Amino acid sequence: MPEYYAHSLPDEPDRSNWETMREHEDRVAVLCAKFLKRIHPDLKSWGELLGRWHDIGKYSQEFQEYLDAANDPHQGEIKGRVDHSTAAAQLAFKQFSGIGKLLAYVLAGHHAGLG
Numbered sequence: 001m002p003e004y005y006a007h008s009l010p011d012e013p014d015r016s017n018w019e020t021m022r023e024h025e026d027r028v029a030v031l032c033a034k035f036l037k038r039i040h041p042d043l044k045s046w047g048e049l050l051g052r053w054h055d056i057g058k059y060s061q062e063f064q065e066y067l068d069a070a071n072d073p074h075q076g077e078i079k080g081r082v083d084h085s086t087a088a089a090q091l092a093f094k095q096f097s098g099i100g101k102l103l104a105y106v107l108a109g110h111h112a113g114l115g
Contacts, residue, residue: 004059008067018067021059025052046103054107057087085111 006024009017029051036047057063066082085108092103 002064004064005067006055006058008071011071013068013071021055024055028052028054050103050106053088053091054110055084055088056091057084060084060087 003015004021005015005018006021007019008015012018029048032051032054033044033047036043036050060082063082063084089104089108092107093100096103
């Protein structure tokens with residue numbers, strides 16, 4: 001199974017220092033669970049789910065190629081963006097009836113700068 005990355009480092013094409021998706025998901029899941037547990041203890045597991053899913057769109061070949069290109073010193077300016085932000089909202093909407101809409105709003109809102 002290939003390694004997927006969540007974040008790269010500017011002008012560093014060597015992936016050994018990049019944040020993997022697993023590392024990113026683990027960190028965000030812990031933080032999100034902690035924040036939602038403060039609201040209500042029963043929300044901890046939803047926080048973990050939201051934290052793990054929020055960047056699920058980065059598991060695409062397009063996004064991984066975008067990271068590579070963005071850190072290639074010979075690439076020049078990168079035009080456009082790769083949509084990684086809607087995948088989790090779409091998944092939540094499809095996966096869960098009722099509460100799926102709320103989860104989708106939370107996930108989409110995070111990427112829109114609301115969280």
